[in-house]
Amino acid sequence: MNILVCVKQVPDTTEIKIDPVTNTLIRAGVPSIVNTFDSYALEQAVRLKEKYGGAVTVICMGPPQAKAAIRECLSKGADRGYLISGKEFSGSDTLATSYILARTVARLEKEWGAFDLILCGKQAIDGDTGQVGPEMAEHMKIAQVTFVSEVLSVEASAVTVRRDNEDREEIVQAYLPAVVTVVKSAAEPRFPSFASIIDTWDAEIPVITPADIETGGERIGLNGSPTKVKKTFTPQFVKKGVVIREKSPKDSALKLLSLMSDKALV
Amino acid sequence: MDYILTDQQQEIRKLVRSFMEKKVKPYINEYERNSEFPVALHKEAFEIGLHGFEIPREFGGTNVGYKTSAVIYEELGKIDAGFALTICATNLALKPVLISGTQAQKALFSRLILEGGYASFGLTEPNAGSDAASISTVAVRDGDEYVLNGSKCFITNGAYANVYTILALTDPSKGARGLTAFIVERDRTGISVGKEEDKMGIRTSNTVEVVLQDVCVPVENRLGEEGQGFKIAMKTLDISRPFVGNIAVGMAQRALDEAVAYAKQRVTFGQPIANYQAIQFMLADMAIKVDTARQMCVHAVDLLEAGLPMSKEAAIAKCYSTDILVDVASDAIQVLGGYGYMKEYPVEKILRDSKIFQIFEGTNQIQRMVVSGALLK
Numbered sequence: 001m002n003i004l005v006c007v008k009q010v011p012d013t014t015e016i017k018i019d020p021v022t023n024t025l026i027r028a029g030v031p032s033i034v035n036t037f038d039s040y041a042l043e044q045a046v047r048l049k050e051k052y053g054g055a056v057t058v059i060c061m062g063p064p065q066a067k068a069a070i071r072e073c074l075s076k077g078a079d080r081g082y083l084i085s086g087k088e089f090s091g092s093d094t095l096a097t098s099y100i101l102a103r104t105v106a107r108l109e110k111e112w113g114a115f116d117l118i119l120c121g122k123q124a125i126d127g128d129t130g131q132v133g134p135e136m137a138e139h140m141k142i143a144q145v146t147f148v149s150e151v152l153s154v155e156a157s158a159v160t161v162r163r164d165n166e167d168r169e170e171i172v173q174a175y176l177p178a179v180v181t182v183v184k185s186a187a188e189p190r191f192p193s194f195a196s197i198i199d200t201w202d203a204e205i206p207v208i209t210p211a212d213i214e215t216g217g218e219r220i221g222l223n224g225s226p227t228k229v230k231k232t233f234t235p236q237f238v239k240k241g242v243v244i245r246e247k248s249p250k251d252s253a254l255k256l257l258s259l260m261s262d263k264a265l266v
Numbered sequence: 267m268d269y270i271l272t273d274q275q276q277e278i279r280k281l282v283r284s285f286m287e288k289k290v291k292p293y294i295n296e297y298e299r300n301s302e303f304p305v306a307l308h309k310e311a312f313e314i315g316l317h318g319f320e321i322p323r324e325f326g327g328t329n330v331g332y333k334t335s336a337v338i339y340e341e342l343g344k345i346d347a348g349f350a351l352t353i354c355a356t357n358l359a360l361k362p363v364l365i366s367g368t369q370a371q372k373a374l375f376s377r378l379i380l381e382g383g384y385a386s387f388g389l390t391e392p393n394a395g396s397d398a399a400s401i402s403t404v405a406v407r408d409g410d411e412y413v414l415n416g417s418k419c420f421i422t423n424g425a426y427a428n429v430y431t432i433l434a435l436t437d438p439s440k441g442a443r444g445l446t447a448f449i450v451e452r453d454r455t456g457i458s459v460g461k462e463e464d465k466m467g468i469r470t471s472n473t474v475e476v477v478l479q480d481v482c483v484p485v486e487n488r489l490g491e492e493g494q495g496f497k498i499a500m501k502t503l504d505i506s507r508p509f510v511g512n513i514a515v516g517m518a519q520r521a522l523d524e525a526v527a528y529a530k531q532r533v534t535f536g537q538p539i540a541n542y543q544a545i546q547f548m549l550a551d552m553a554i555k556v557d558t559a560r561q562m563c564v565h566a567v568d569l570l571e572a573g574l575p576m577s578k579e580a581a582i583a584k585c586y587s588t589d590i591l592v593d594v595a596s597d598a599i600q601v602l603g604g605y606g607y608m609k610e611y612p613v614e615k616i617l618r619d620s621k622i623f624q625i626f627e628g629t630n631q632i633q634r635m636v637v638s639g640a641l642l643k
Contacts, residue, residue: 068273075277191285194278194315194328201274 001054001154003045004108004115005078006101006133007038009062009069010126018232024091034069037121039076039189041182044151045119046077046190052154055079057112059104059208061089061097067205074200075192081205082108088210091222094127098135100220103213105140115177117159122147122181130181137179145174149185270564275334278319282338285314286345294346294470298615301469303426308352312383318376320357322364325376336512336567340560343516347619348470350513352384354506355422355471358627359385359431361502362447366490375429375449382428382452388418388476389433389499395420396632398433398499399442403478405434412436412448412488414481417460420626424474425459428452432478433499436492445495449487456481467618503628507580508566510627511587514620515560518591521598521616522552528602545601552597555590562586578640585633588623595620 011030019026034042045056058073060066061084070081084104092100109115118137123130130146137144148161152171163170164183174180210220218224242259246252260266268276289310297304311317320335321327330338335357342350356379363375379385394400403416414434418424430450437444450457460475490498526549529540539545566583569576595617599606606613624630
């Protein structure tokens with residue numbers, strides 16, 4: 001199987017700092033991680049590779065330091081990774097980003113052959129839009145399945161997945177190639193090992209630039225982004241209440257008493 | 267300590283930290299309560315390579331270097347002292363082989379660790395602790411073999427090791443100069459595991475008696491020459507001492523972190539206790555101890571990496587880190603008050619775990635002898 005995984009490097013904090021002038025995220029000084037959902041996407045990809053053979057390619061758009069995210073993916077089982085980077089890309093919204101990613105896929109397919117499956121996290125934990133994966137599928141005119149908790153099987157021309165909804169699960173089949181966006185699931189992202197960190201440390205991570213993917217300037221960066229962010233802010237944290245619903249009112253009362261006594265309120 | 271670590275070293279630290287947080291921390295207390303050796307958790311640790319980071323790469327390990335090892339031991343110590351000691355003890359047994367072994371001996375020992383996960387260092391005996399020269403285990407040459415007889419006590423990993431480094435007398439008339447070090451594989455006839463100790467702390471580590479009765483090992487298993495055992499053992503302990511210090515620093519840091527977190531949320535007389543100077547100064551004193559201990563361990567490891575003499579500094583690092591550990595653990599309980607004394611909270615365990623650190627790998631009195639010996643020689 002020829003699998004591609006899209007990952008994003010995101011700040012490891014819920015307290016995101018915003019540039020008040022440009023209304024974009026300030027990333028300097030904030031520790032970065034691979035977007036949580038993308039880690040699950042990578043885990044699905046590596047498990048599929050282990051089951052069916054093939055290779056896993058990772059792409060990540062971001063500044064040069066985003067190579068660290070790609071290196072982490074390599075240490076967890078990806079075979080190769082590409083950084084998509086260039087100042088012309090900066091300021092891209094989800095539409096421009098998904099276009100850039102779709103163009104990158106086309107460029108990489110010249111080298112590695114057509115990808116059977118493109119896996120993304122369902123959304124990034126910083127922007128939370130959940131748009132990039134589906135938009136990629138639209139740009140590429142291929143099938144998409146979102147909110148997938150497990151890729152169950154892959155046949156010659158179709159993929160079967162379990163899709164998580166709030167009130168039910170669906171088993172869905174889609175023609176290949178397809179974009180599949182992944183939620184958190186029981187397939188926890190694996191740890192790298194000492195050996196895999198060391199072995200992949202010096203792996204070459206080629207950089208894809210605007211020139212490599214032949215994009216018209218009007219479709220990328222701020223110019224190619226119809227989304228205009230008016231204001232970004234951190235919502236006020238409001239403490240949630242505790243619901244106590246034990247088997248009987250008496251049990252509930254006892255539970256309440258024990259919670260209060262734990263907090264030394266009684 | 268981040269500023270002295272390379273990106274790769276930080277990445278390895280991150281791996282160890284997240285592994286310990288996710289795979290060990292949630293489960294270790296139950297093992298501790300039952301005094302059970304957490305084999306299942308070790309297995310997962312071995313899968314990521316936590317048993318091979320001091321083994322040279324040519325023999326299948328990842329040899330991350332002393333500084334990274336120091337950082338790893340601190341991370342292990344933060345979560346569980348017993349877990350940290352299990353790994354540290356395996357590497358303690360490896361060190362004499364790395365110091366004085368042939369290529370074939372290093373390959374053998376490395377392979378046995380990588381296959382089985384555990385090794386043990388056998389120096390201490392019922393009547394020979396601090397006074398290592400009083401060892402009574404003997405090794406008698408018989409053709410191409412040595413025959414070992416004796417009993418080793420307080421052996422960490424002893425019941426689970428599939429290889430031991432054993433110190434035995436080849437010439438009892440010479441005392442310490444008659445000691446020789448041997449590699450003894452577990453499957454040799456005549457090795458048995460005696461009593462398992464019921465300990466005050468480090469209850470997730472395995473501490474047993476190991477009995478050697480007419481155990482034959484080939485001459486190829488002798489490390490160095492006859493009579494070099496004491497020197498090899500002392501060099502081993504010099505190298506290992508800063509790492510014991512690092513584990514202690516990790517434990518003390520955890521105790522401090524728990525105390526700080528509690529002080530911020532515990533309210534008395536209408537405000538968090540962290541607002542009171544009595545608590546603030548306690549926390550500050552704890553931090554002063556933890557930070558200086560860490561720096562001393564780093565200094566000893568720096569000297570070690572540079573190939574400079576470091577016996578005195580290693581002794582200071584071990585002695586100081588473990589002494590402050592007992593203080594800091596006790597103070598953390600004080601900050602948590604009555605809750606700190608209860609098993610529901612994590613700090614009483616740190617105090618129980620801490621005491622042994624002033625005793626093993628050379629008591630802190632022995633460390634002071636090493637330090638004063640270096641001053642007065």
